[in-house]
Amino acid sequence: xxxxxxxxxxxxxxxxxxxxxxxxxxxxxxxxxxxxxxxxxxxxxxxxxxxxxxxxxxxxxxxxxxxxxxxxxxxxxxxxxxxxxxxxxxxxxxxxxxxxxxxxxxxxxxxxxxxxxxxxxxxxxxxxxxxxxxxxxxxxxxxxxxxxxxxxxxxxxxxxxxxxxxxxxxxxxxxxxxxxxxxxxxxxxxxxxxxxxxxxxxxxxxxxxxxxxxxxxxxxxxxxxxxxxxxxxxxxxxxxxxxxxxxxxxxxxxxxxxxxxxxxxxxxxxxxxxxxxxxxxxxxxxxxxxxxxxxxxxxxxxxxxxxxxxxxxxxxxxxxxxxxxxxxxxxxxxxxxxxxxxxxxxxxxxxxxxxxxxxxxxxxxxxxxxxxxxxxxxxxxxxxxxxxxxxxxxxxxxxxxxxxxxxxxxxxxxxxxxxxxxxxxxxxxxxxxxxxxxxxxxxxxxxxxxxxxxxxxxxxxxxxxxxxxxxxxxxxxxxxxxxxxxxxxxxxxxxxxxxxx
Amino acid sequence: xxxxxxxxxxxxxxxxxxxxxxxxxxxxxxxxxxxxxxxxxxxxxxxxxxxxxxxxxxxxxxxxxxxxxxxxxxxxxxxxxxxxxxxxxxxxxxxxxxxxxxxxxxxxxxxxxxxxxxxxxxxxxxxxxxxxxxxxxxxxxxx
Numbered sequence: 001x002x003x004x005x006x007x008x009x010x011x012x013x014x015x016x017x018x019x020x021x022x023x024x025x026x027x028x029x030x031x032x033x034x035x036x037x038x039x040x041x042x043x044x045x046x047x048x049x050x051x052x053x054x055x056x057x058x059x060x061x062x063x064x065x066x067x068x069x070x071x072x073x074x075x076x077x078x079x080x081x082x083x084x085x086x087x088x089x090x091x092x093x094x095x096x097x098x099x100x101x102x103x104x105x106x107x108x109x110x111x112x113x114x115x116x117x118x119x120x121x122x123x124x125x126x127x128x129x130x131x132x133x134x135x136x137x138x139x140x141x142x143x144x145x146x147x148x149x150x151x152x153x154x155x156x157x158x159x160x161x162x163x164x165x166x167x168x169x170x171x172x173x174x175x176x177x178x179x180x181x182x183x184x185x186x187x188x189x190x191x192x193x194x195x196x197x198x199x200x201x202x203x204x205x206x207x208x209x210x211x212x213x214x215x216x217x218x219x220x221x222x223x224x225x226x227x228x229x230x231x232x233x234x235x236x237x238x239x240x241x242x243x244x245x246x247x248x249x250x251x252x253x254x255x256x257x258x259x260x261x262x263x264x265x266x267x268x269x270x271x272x273x274x275x276x277x278x279x280x281x282x283x284x285x286x287x288x289x290x291x292x293x294x295x296x297x298x299x300x301x302x303x304x305x306x307x308x309x310x311x312x313x314x315x316x317x318x319x320x321x322x323x324x325x326x327x328x329x330x331x332x333x334x335x336x337x338x339x340x341x342x343x344x345x346x347x348x349x350x351x352x353x354x355x356x357x358x359x360x361x362x363x364x365x366x367x368x369x370x371x372x373x374x375x376x377x378x379x380x381x382x383x384x385x386x387x388x389x390x391x392x393x394x395x396x397x398x399x400x401x402x403x404x405x406x407x408x409x410x411x412x413x414x415x416x417x418x419x420x421x422x423x424x425x426x427x428x429x430x431x432x433x434x435x436x437x438x439x440x441x442x443x444x445x446x447x448x449x450x451x452x453x454x455x456x457x458x459x460x461x462x463x464x465x466x467x468x469x470x471x472x473x474x475x476x477x478x479x480x481x482x483x484x485x486x487x488x489x490x491x492x493x494x495x496x497x498x499x500x501x
Numbered sequence: 502x503x504x505x506x507x508x509x510x511x512x513x514x515x516x517x518x519x520x521x522x523x524x525x526x527x528x529x530x531x532x533x534x535x536x537x538x539x540x541x542x543x544x545x546x547x548x549x550x551x552x553x554x555x556x557x558x559x560x561x562x563x564x565x566x567x568x569x570x571x572x573x574x575x576x577x578x579x580x581x582x583x584x585x586x587x588x589x590x591x592x593x594x595x596x597x598x599x600x601x602x603x604x605x606x607x608x609x610x611x612x613x614x615x616x617x618x619x620x621x622x623x624x625x626x627x628x629x630x631x632x633x634x635x636x637x638x639x640x641x642x643x644x
Contacts, residue, residue, distance in 0.1 A: 018533040022520045028513070059634060061520055062533040440511045440635045 005089040010052045011070050012045035018064035019043060025056035025065060030423040030435055053416035055425035087346070098346035101419035101429070103246060103338040103383055103405055106350050110338075111357035111490070112389045116499055118480045120467040127469050129460035135470035136456055138168045140237075140377040140399055141306045141330045160330060161306045163237055165400055166195035167456045168471055169390060171448075172335075172381045172402030173219050173241065173310070175201030177254050177263045177275065178342035178419070179408075180436040181208075183428045186411055186444030188212035193445065194452050199402075202226075202241060202252070202277060204266040210234050217308065220297065222251055223277035225267040229300065237331070238297045239308035240290070242281065245339025245382040248312030248353045252277035253343070258422060258431050287323035294328040306330035313337060313359035313382065314352075318366035325367055325375045333402060334359050336382025340405040342429055343420035356382040357396065361494045364397025364476060387458030396494065397476040410451045411444045502581040503642050505545075505618065505627055507555045511637035512547070514554035518629035518638060519543035522558075525619055525628035542606055544616040545629045545638075556629065556638055559583060559604040559616040567596040567605060567615075575612070582620060587612040 012033060021041060026034040031049040034056060036042070050067060057065045074085050087098055120126040127134065141162035148156045171187045184198075184206065191198040192215045199217040204226015209216070218235030220227050232238055243249070254275040264271040284290050294307050309324045310333035311317070317334065324332050336356025341349065360380045367373040380393050381402030390401050409415065412426040419429035427438030459471075468474050482499040483491050491498055520536065522543040529535035545558035561583050568576045568583060575589035576596060592611030597603075608614040618640075619627040630640040 017537070020520065020533060020536040020539075022516065022536075024515050024517055024520075027515055059515060059517065061517060061524075061632070062531075062536075064533065437511060438513055438635060440637075443636055 004048075005093070006086055007070065007072050008047040008050065009070055009086075010047055010050045010067050012047050012050060012056075013066045013068055014043065014045070015064045015066075018062040020062055020064075022061060024059050024061065028055050028059050028425060030425050030430075030432070031421075051416045051418040051421070052414075053418065053425045054414045099343050099420045100346040100349050100417060101343055102340040102415055102417045104350050105417070108337075109355065110383075111355055111486075111494065112385070112392055114484050114486050115357070115392050115494070115496065116482050116484060117388065117391060117395070117462060117466065118482070119465040124467050126467050127464040129457075129464045132464075132469065134460045134464060135472070136167045136459060138165050138400055138471050139163065140165065140379065142376065143374040145374055161237075161304055163197060163306055163331075164195070165197070167452060167459065168394060168398075168400040169384075169452060169455065170196050170217070170379065170400060170402055171198035171407050172333075172339075172404040173199035173201040173217075173239065174342075174404055174408075175203030175219075175225075175254075176206055176266055177203040177258055177431070179428055180424075180430060180439060181206065181262065182436050182439040182441050182444065183408070183411060184209060185441035186439065186448060187407065188216065189441060189445035190448035190452070191215040193449055196452070197236060199239060200226075200235070203254075203263065203275075204268065205231055205234055206262060206266050219310075220293075221277055222279070222281045223275060225269065225275060225277075228268070232297065232300050232305075235305065237306045237308055238301060239310055239333065240281075240293055240297070240329075241310045242284070242290075243310065243312035243314070243335065244341065245312045245335030245337055245353055245356070246341035247344040247348045248314050248337075249279060250345070250348055251279040255422075260431055263431060287327050290324065290329075291327040298328070308333050308379070310335060312339075313354045313356050315354065317354070317359045318362040321363040321378075322366055322370055322372070325370075325372045329376060331377045331379055331399075332363070333379040333381065334363060335402070336380070338383035339381055340383075340408075341419075356380050357392075358490075358493050360393060360398055361396050361478075361496075365495055368476075387455040388462060390455065391459055391462045391474070392481060394471060394474050395477050395480045396496075397478075399475060406451070407448060410447045411439060502561075503618075503640050504561055505558055505616070505630060506639050506641060506643060507557070508637050508639070509553065509555040511635045512555045513635055513637065514547055514549045515634065516547050517632055517634060518545050518556050519547060521628040521632035522616075525622050525624040526614075528622060542608055542614060544604070544606055544614055546603070546606075557602055557604065558629065560602060561618075566599050566601070570595045570599045582617055583615065584617055584621075585613065585615055 033050045052067050139162040142160040176184050187198040188209050192212050197217050202219050202221030213234040216235045217237045217239050219239045221241040256272040256274045307329050308331040309329040313334050313336045337353030377399040379400045380398045384401045384403050424430040427436045478495050481496045483496050484499045522545045523541035524532045527535040545556050547556050565583050573589050573591045575586045590612035596605045605613050605615045630638045
């Protein structure tokens with residue numbers, strides 16, 4: 001076909017009065033948008049290739065560049081939007097499934113933004129975190145139901161294995177392969193420094209990162225890539241990935257082009273072969289099957305490490321979580337429908353799963369009703385964007401939050417949502433050596449540490465305002481939350497009152 | 502003494518150091534005004550063969566061969582920094598020939614120009630270090 005129906009989505013606007021022809025834009029764009037015409041001394045742009053990642057904009061030393069959304073649109077139509085028409089053209093040309101990356105960008109409700117937090121006034125004192133101690137430490141794992149004593153009356157202190165977190169936040173699973181070596185190095189180093197955990201994702205653990213094992217969660221997913229004895233023993237906890245918020249119900253596919261060198265070694269599969277994670281675990285078709293894997297992993301790690309079961313937030317999540325809480329798992333991680341991904345079919349990413357806020361509230365309530373809430377800790381992810389989201393999640397009943405998109409943003413990601421192309425200009429979602437070197441882990445880990453330190457301060461401020469001085473006292477404290485603009489059913493599921501009540 | 506070092510591992514070959522260097526020398530407020538339509542003569546330059554890239558500038562050698570070779574006494578060492586007295590330089594370019602790093606640059610006019618760790622401008626710390634987007638260029642003490 002000679003005609004391309006798709007007009008470039010963005011325009012590269014160059015302020016020629018400012019452009020000094022340093023050609024940084026040209027050198028830094030892996031999509032080859034910019035090029036220099038020596039004869040005419042002009043920089044020109046092929047906008048059709050632009051993904052709006054803002055690498056050129058950020059590095060341009062004279063701020064001569066901006067990328068704007070093209071105003072050349074299709075005829076206005078509230079039903080057939082530009083995106084819809086564009087997607088039809090793409091599929092009519094390619095005949096393929098549409099692929100997307102990162103989280104669901106559709107204007108579906110964000111419940112965090114419709115929940116407000118309480119503060120103390122007059123009748124109860126607020127606490128100033130700069131002057132008084134404030135505890136943000138949490139422990140994840142199975143909690144004892146009652147105090148047990150031995151025959152001499154001494155308290156039995158031995159509890160199930162626990163993860164100790166200095167703040168109730170962890171970096172969630174992103175595999176080596178989907179993100180770069182340097183991105184993993186940044187996460188591992190930051191997690192170690194912060195006293196929290198990062199998660200290997202399903203791509204195995206690079207041998208260089210075994211040293212960060214005490215702050216690493218190793219994942220076992222349906223492809224079982226890179227899983228072996230040393231791997232399981234290296235981590236502080238083992239996570240069984242049953243599902244992912246961005247693509248519930250389907251597996252994964254890392255193209256052979258990304259299975260090079262160390263990625264292939266770490267995943268324990270041949271170079272150039274596609275890494276296909278099946279949709280289900282082929283040995284898990286029931287809670288009983290899940291229990292077998294949970295106990296196999298516990299057996300393999302001598303019952304020293306908590307086992308996490310990660311599921312996507314879907315329609316019957318409360319019942320599913322109830323089953324997992326009885327499977328022997330120590331921690332349940334639930335991933336909401338806004339969770340990110342390195343690549344997922346667009347239709348799945350944008351239409352499957354449910355908001356994490358509703359899933360969390362219903363799971364916490366169900367486990368309490370059944371008297372098994374202490375069997376497990378709850379970790380939630382799927383677009384936790386800021387400290388107040390963390391506070392709201394904990395007040396809704398979570399023990400801790402998983403963040404990944406936020407962490408990648410700290411590393412330089414600009415959410416251009418083109419990870420599937422493998423040409424990440426920020427050196428994150430790519431394996432091309434000239435691109436991965438753009439992320440210096442010295443800078444990356446420091447930016448992650450800064451972000452988490454800032455959130456920690458904000459969490460303390462918010463807790464102090466409520467007159468609460470520990471995360472433990474905030475967990476499940478839904479009286480601290482009020483909804484705005486929510487209907488009766490939404491408030492009922494969230495278990496909160498409307499503002500003004 | 503603190504010197505400029507380059508970590509090849511993190512150099513992106515973006516050449517921003519060259520422009521920051523040239524800009525620092527102008528003392529101007531805006532890079533766009535200072536460097537627009539000008540040919541720059543930076544005192545740091547990026548070696549780039551498409552695979553390996555790193556920025557090179559004056560090493561401020563202990564036993565600096567450029568100082569030794571200077572026939573007019575324009576080059577000297579002050580507090581460890583190899584400095585050039587532009588009034589004394591006669592532009593014979595002997596130093597350019599002898600420097601194994603290519604760190605001395607012929608300039609417009611007769612005097613050569615070279616990195617003096619931004620002590621010759623109002624930049625404070627070296628501009629190439631400050632502007633490097635990937636911490637590939639550092640200014641530090643090494644044994």
